Amino acid sequence: MRIFNSAYAHGVLTVYHCERHTSLATVSIPPSKMSLNFVVPPPKIEDREYVKPYLCGSGPADIWPSVYEAYARKVTTPMCEEHFHVLDDIRSGLQYVFQTKSKLVLAISGAGHAAMEAVITNLVAPGETLLVACRGMWDERAIEVAKRFGINVEVTRTPLHSTFSHEHLENELKRLRPTALCITHGDSSTGNVQKMQGLGDICHKYGTLLIVDTVVSLGGVPFLTDEWGIDGVFASTQKALSGPAGISPVAFSARAEEKINNRKHEPPFYFDIKMLAKQWNCYGNTRLYHHTMSPPLLHALRACIKELVSQTLEKSWARHATTLAHFHKRLQEMSVTFYVPIPEERLPTVTTLVLPEGYDYTEFCDYMRAKHNILIYGGVGPTAGKILRIGTMGMNATIEMADILADAISDTLKALNKSQHYS
Ligand SMILES: Cc1ncc(COP(=O)(O)O)c(C=O)c1O
Numbered sequence: 001m002r003i004f005n006s007a008y009a010h011g012v013l014t015v016y017h018c019e020r021h022t023s024l025a026t027v028s029i030p031p032s033k034m035s036l037n038f039v040v041p042p043p044k045i046e047d048r049e050y051v052k053p054y055l056c057g058s059g060p061a062d063i064w065p066s067v068y069e070a071y072a073r074k075v076t077t078p079m080c081e082e083h084f085h086v087l088d089d090i091r092s093g094l095q096y097v098f099q100t101k102s103k104l105v106l107a108i109s110g111a112g113h114a115a116m117e118a119v120i121t122n123l124v125a126p127g128e129t130l131l132v133a134c135r136g137m138w139d140e141r142a143i144e145v146a147k148r149f150g151i152n153v154e155v156t157r158t159p160l161h162s163t164f165s166h167e168h169l170e171n172e173l174k175r176l177r178p179t180a181l182c183i184t185h186g187d188s189s190t191g192n193v194q195k196m197q198g199l200g201d202i203c204h205k206y207g208t209l210l211i212v213d214t215v216v217s218l219g220g221v222p223f224l225t226d227e228w229g230i231d232g233v234f235a236s237t238q239k240a241l242s243g244p245a246g247i248s249p250v251a252f253s254a255r256a257e258e259k260i261n262n263r264k265h266e267p268p269f270y271f272d273i274k275m276l277a278k279q280w281n282c283y284g285n286t287r288l289y290h291h292t293m294s295p296p297l298l299h300a301l302r303a304c305i306k307e308l309v310s311q312t313l314e315k316s317w318a319r320h321a322t323t324l325a326h327f328h329k330r331l332q333e334m335s336v337t338f339y340v341p342i343p344e345e346r347l348p349t350v351t352t353l354v355l356p357e358g359y360d361y362t363e364f365c366d367y368m369r370a371k372h373n374i375l376i377y378g379g380v381g382p383t384a385g386k387i388l389r390i391g392t393m394g395m396n397a398t399i400e401m402a403d404i405l406a407d408a409i410s411d412t413l414k415a416l417n418k419s420q421h422y423s
Contacts, residue, residue, distance in 0.1 A: 002338060011161075012026050012028055013384070014026045015083070022280070025082075026179075029384060032164065036121055037244075040371070042078045045312075051373065053369055053373045053374055053375040053376045054373065054375065054396065054401070054404065054405075055375055055391070055396070056374050056375060056376050056390055056391050056392065056396055056401070056405055057377035057389060057390070057391055058188035058189075058216065058239075058350045058377055058380075058389040058390075059188065059216060059236075059238050059239040059245075059391060059393075060238035060239070060245055061238065061239055061240070061242050061391055061393050061394040061395065061396055062242060062386075062394065062395050063243060063244060063300075063301065063394075063395070064242045064243070064304065064307050064394070064395050066303050066306070066307060067242065067243050067244070067300050067303040067304055067307070069303070070186065070299040070300050070302065070303035071244060071296045071297075071299060071300045072119070072296070073174075073206050073296070073299045073339050075295045075296070076295050076298075076299075077295070078287070078289065078292075078293075083295070083298075084281065084285075084287065085275055086295075086298050086299065087280055087281060087298070088281070088304070089302050090106075090107060090298065090301055090302050090305060091105050091106060091280060091281075091282065092166065093302065093305030093306070093308075093309060094106075094249050094251065094305065095251075096105070096305075096308075096309060096313070097218060097219060097249070097305060097313070097315075098218070098225040098233060098235075098251045099221070099223070099224045099226060099251070099306055100225040100226045100251050100253070100258070100265060101226060101253055102225075102226070102252060102253060102254065103282050103283060104251065104252040104256070104257050104260075104273070104277055104282055105250070105251040105252075105282070106249075106250060106276055106277065106280040106282060107247050107248060107249045107250070107280075107298075107301055107331065108234075108247070108248045108249075108250055108271065108276070108359075109246070109247060109291065109293050109294060109297070109417065110246065110247075110248060111236065111238075111245050111246060112193070112213075112215040112234065112236035112238075112248050112250060113141065113145075113266050114248055114271070114326055114339050115214075115215075115234035115235065115236065115248035115249070115250050115399070116138075116142060116145060116213060116234055117145045117268070117271055118234070118267070118271035118273065118276075119211055119232040119233070119234045119250055119252075120142060120145055120146050120149070120151070120180075120182065120211065120232075120252060121145075121149050121231050121267040121268055121271055122232075122252075122259075122260050122263070122267045122271065122272075122273045123179070123180050123209055123211060123231070123252075123256055123259055123260070124146065124149075124151050124179050124180050124209075125151075125179075125263065125264065125265035126149055126150030126151060126265060127150060127151070128151060128152065128179040128180075129151070129152045129153075129154055129176060129178040129179055129182045130142075130151045130152070130154070130178060130179060130180050130182055130211075131154045131155075131156065131172060131173065131176055131178040131180070131182070131208070132146070132153060132154070132155050132156070132181075132182045132183075133156055133158075133164050133169060133172075133181060133182070133183040133184075133194075133343045134155050134156065134157045134158075134206075135157065135158050135159075135162070135164070135184070135190060135192070135194075135398050136160060136184065136186060136187040136188075136189040136190040136381065136382065137187075137188075137189035137380050137381030138184045138188070138189065138213055138215070138381065138385075139155075139182070139183075139184055139187075139213075140183075140381060140382075141198070142182045142213070142337065143155060146182075151218070154172075154176050154178060156168070156169070156172045159165075159415075160189075160190045160298070160382055160383060161190060161192065161340050161341060162192070162247065162340075162342075162345070163192050163194045163195065163345050164183070164194060166195070166198060166199060166202055167251075168203050168284075169199065169202065170205075171179065171185075173202065173203060173205075173206040173208055174206060176204055177207065178206075178208050179208065179209065180208060180209040180210070180211050180231070180232070181199075181203050181208050181209070181210055181211065182211040182212075182213070183196075183199070183211070183212055183213070184213040185212050185213060185217045185221070185223060186213070186214065186215075186216045186217030186220075186347045186348075186349060186350070187212045187216070187347065188215070188216040188239075188347070188349075188350045188380075188389065188391075189337065189379070189380050189381050189382065189383050189389075190340070190352060190382075190383060190387075191340050191347050191350050191351055191352030191387070191389065192340045192345045192346065192347070193217065193221060193345060193347045193348070193353075194349055196212065196223070196228050196230070197227075197228055198228075199228065199229070200228050200229015200230055200231070200234055201229055203231075204227070204229060204255075207403075209231040209232060209253075209256055209259065210229060210230050210231050210232070211230075211231065211232040211256060212230050212232070212233045212234075213233075213234060214233055214234065214235045215235055215236040215239060215248075216236075216239045216349055216350060216393070217235075217239075217240065217347070217348075217349060218235040218236075218239075218240060218346070219239075219240035219241045219248070219308055219313075219316055219394070220239070220240030220316065220317065220320040220348055220349040220393045220394070220397065221240075221317065221320065221347070221348050222313075222317050223347060225253070226252055226253070226261065229253070230251075230253065231252065231253040231255050231256040232250070232251075232252050232253070232256050233250065233251050233252075234248060234249070234250045235248060235249045235250075235366055236248045236249075237249070237297075237300065237301050237304055239349065239391075239393055239394065240320065240349050240393040240394050240397075241301075241304040241307075241308065241394060242304060242307070242393075242394030242395045242396075243300050243301060243303070243304035244297065244300050244303065246294065247297040247298065247301050248298070249301070250273075252273070255278075260273050260274060261274065263380050270291065272290075275288060275290045276290055278290070281292075298348075315340075316397075317348075319397050319398070320348040320349060320393065320397045321348050322390070322398060322399070323341050323348075323392050323397040323398060323402050324346070324348045324351070324392060324397075324402075324403070326399050326402045326403075327351065327392055327402035327405065327406060328346070328351070330402065330403070330406035330410075331351070331409070332404065333410075334406075334407070334409065334410055334413060335356045335413060336353045336354065336355060336356070336388075336413070337354040338351075338352070338353060338354075339352035339353060339354050339387045340352060348392075348393075349391060349392065349393035349397075350389055350390065350391050350392075350393070351389075351390045351391075351392065352379075352383070352388065352389055352390075353387060353388045353390065354386070354387055355388065355413075356413075358417075358418045359388070359413075359416060359418070360416075361378035361379070361385055361386075361388060362378060363416060364378075364388065364416060365377060365378055365388070367412045367415060367416060368408055368409070368412055371408075371411070371412070371415070372404075372408035372411070372412070374404070374408050376388060376389065376390045376391075376405075377389045377390075378389050390405060390409075392405070395399050
């Protein structure tokens with residue numbers, strides 16, 4: 001085994017101890033005198049032309065100009081007071097966005113999946129039972145995350161285009177008495193929205209915590225964390241908040257907080273909410289170092305929240321609903337079918353459509369991109385090859401965008417018509 005190693009950079013050769021990583025000696029050597037065995041030559045990194053399309057898939061959505069600006073702000077570090085002000089602003093902003101008075105509100109450094117993993121593994125210990133109400137791709141992911149952590153997972157299902165009745169869920173809670181129920185509010189893989197009002201009370205009757213995925217609904221669809229008795233909730237910035245991916249808000253109720261603070265198990269280190277609460281100063285000026293957060297993402301999330309605060313939640317929800325109503329009215333004039341049959345269950349941020357027989361979903365999306373410079377998606381997971389998924393969320397939730405989309409869809413239906421189905 002090697003004890004010493006050396007590294008050469010900028011004309012200086014450093015000898016260091018392999019295990020301790022301490023430098024033992026440094027010698028200046030001009031590059032011309034060194035024989036360096038590079039096994040990989042510098043690659044060619046070419047800039048390719050990118051004509052930005054309208055981002056109208058199920059996420060990421062287009063980003064507010066103010067968020068772009070914030071993203072490019074000068075980097076702060078945890079040594080700057082400004083950094084802590086940003087954290088404070090985000091926490092108080094998220095209390096508004098989630099509608100919770102809880103102090104345990106922060107953002108996880110990572111995508112929506114990271115927040116999902118953080119909430120599940122902090123609230124449910126290995127060996128405890130998590131009931132997953134599964135109606136799409138994201139619940140399948142919750143099942144996977146929980147199983148890998150050694151949680152006993154029970155699954156209850158409903159057809160993908162439908163949502164759960166509270167009666168169905170109560171029967172399952174009565175039967176299984178799980179530690180937590182995990183359910184998705186808005187499902188971007190199927191395009192439906194689950195009724196949440198009253199579900200918290202039902203869960204609490206059976207000693208169960210309620211965990212909710214609001215990744216594609218928060219900011220675009222009414223959601224009241226405290227009022228609805230939600231115990232653990234996670235979201236993301238890249239959907240109706242119109243920000244970049246990579247930082248994901250979470251919030252916990254007092255019940256959940258008690259479980260976290262008296263837990264007998266260790267969640268993954270990176271997702272340890274007890275430590276993260278101290279890094280985010282949830283309970284005072286603790287300023288614990290846990291990991292290095294991304295300053296551009298923090299600035300961006302703060303700017304997303306600022307946009308929402310200045311618009312207000314009510315107006316943002318109303319803008320999404322009005323856009324959806326207009327878009328759906330236009331779609332009703334075409335030969336497409338809504339995947340979600342009940343209008344009240346259709347998700348205001350993502351519309352799912354079934355094309356008439358003979359159309360190919362990939363070809364349809366490719367044509368929309370090539371001809372209209374609009375990015376929409378086909379199905380994913382259990383809906384792959386069966387539906388289109390079209391996002392009208394965040395800054396794209398406007399009547400203008402709904403018209404641009406409807407005109408492009410109408411044109412694509414005509415252009416790719418291979419049967420007699422289009423009228
Ligand atoms: C409802 C829902 N949950 C979770 C996720 C996963 O989020 P991310 O891709 O940011 O990890 C998505 C992503 O589309 C989603 O729509």
